[in-house]
Amino acid sequence: MRDKKDEAPAGRGAQDASAGKRGERRTFIKFLILVLLSAAGGALVGIAGVKLIKTGFTPVIPAQAAGVLRMAAPWANLVLGAGMLAGILLRIRTYRKIRAAWDGEDEDAAERMDEVLTDVLIATAVGQILGYFFFGLGMYALLPVMDRSGEGALAAILGIIFLTAVCIASQKRAVDLVKEVNPEKRGNVYDMRFHKVWIESCDELERLRIYQASYRAYKATQAACLILWILCFTGMLLFDAGLFPIVVVTAVWMTSCIGYLTGCRKKNDKSRW
Amino acid sequence: MPLSNHLKEQRAKLGVNQSEMGRLTGVSRQTISQIERGDYSPSVTLALKLAKVCGVTVEDIFSYEEDEHER
Structure with a gap:
């Protein structure tokens, strides 16, 4: 027979799992809304761009x-x-x-x-x-x-x-x-x-700070690359900026992403923490 | 933070400043300062090193006090 004391944590675990799933669903809905808003924003910029080109606008x-x-x-x-x-x-x-x-x-x-x-x-x-x-x-x-x-x-x-x-x-x-x-x-x-x-030559706290700062830099680079890609894409459509800026941004983006992910894998494989 | 420490008192007993304490344990003055202020919880290795340099046990320097709401 199970003791009441044993049942309490199990009940709390089920509640936590349920709350976790609700939280996950809320996060997913937020993410979906953000994706839809971004898509709508992109479409608006695209339509505005095409209309601007039709008016004969050229940036000089x-x-x-x-x-x-x-x-x-x-x-x-x-x-x-x-x-x-x-x-x-x-x-x-x-x-x-x-x-x-x-x-x-x-x-x-x-x-x-x-x-x-x-x-x-x-x-x-x-x-x-x-x-x-x-x-x-x-x-x-x-x-x-x-x-x-x-x-x-x-x-x-x-x-x-x-x-x-x-x-x-x-x-x-x-x-x-x-x-x-x-x-x-x-x-x-x-x-x-x-x-x-x-x-x-850095000690554990200094290394921790460097690693934290590097992660912040990685996240900032990811966000900046997305924004730059949108700008370059808009520039290609509106200002005849060509494909080169998009290739450059993609190269930086890919370097940052692959560098981070391979670094994570190396840490998981070999590093002593 | 649930980890409190008496590093400053132990360092005073030893009669060294933060830079010297850092040199003795192989870390920077800033790290000693952050530990003393409770802003950083050191690794087990560093905690053991600090205890060894002070000639006391780790428990004489660090104590873990669980918060009520963390239980």
Whole structure:
């Protein structure tokens, strides 16, 4: 005969299972609504696009704007690099002040030091990506007048070299400052194996944070790729942007997805946790 | 968080700061700080290492207190 005490957990288990199924159904309905709304949104954009094309609409950058772009874009990286250098030097000076006053125990000061160095690393990462963008933009703006705009082309090339040098030197400085406070850290920014060596010198909490941040980045990339694909598809239909942007977005999307999934499989197969 | 700890007290007895404690246990100062504040529950390996460095048992540093609503 079963005791009442034994029956109670079994009853709760059945209730939990039923609640779980209800929750699953609700989630599925929400998902279905989202899919239908997305499909309706896509259809609307498509219809609007086709109608716009029928009116003879073609996106043209006004001649004056194109002229300003042509003059400014090649110099953008030099300006960005100089601005970044000044900003980063100021942040490093702030770091040095906090570090000089730090007694090794004050957690607020330690957090401020971490924040300053994180600011520097974020600035260099974003700066480098912007640098590639402005270099592309500069070259695009110069293409039609390349034969008579030697100084613009030179500025674009010097700009990307200068910006890259600022970013790498700033990363090196920030990493060296981290190593001063955390001597267990290993890795040299100039070494191609820097990331691998750095992670190997991180402890369990730091690795956990890196892995969590990587997962967030993966999810953000997935969302961004979907949005970019829609934009590229719309661009292909409306602005005659061609198939190339869609191929590029698909390549990035696939790389992110396969990299993540094969990484998960490797972890399941071999890793010790 | 159901895991509470006395790492700060044990570290004070040992007379070392967070950076030195990190060096002794092979982790960063930030990790020691997060454990002391109860923001991070360390792995079994690290908990055992901390206990060994302090010369006490793991239970002297960490204690698990189950929340009423988690039962």
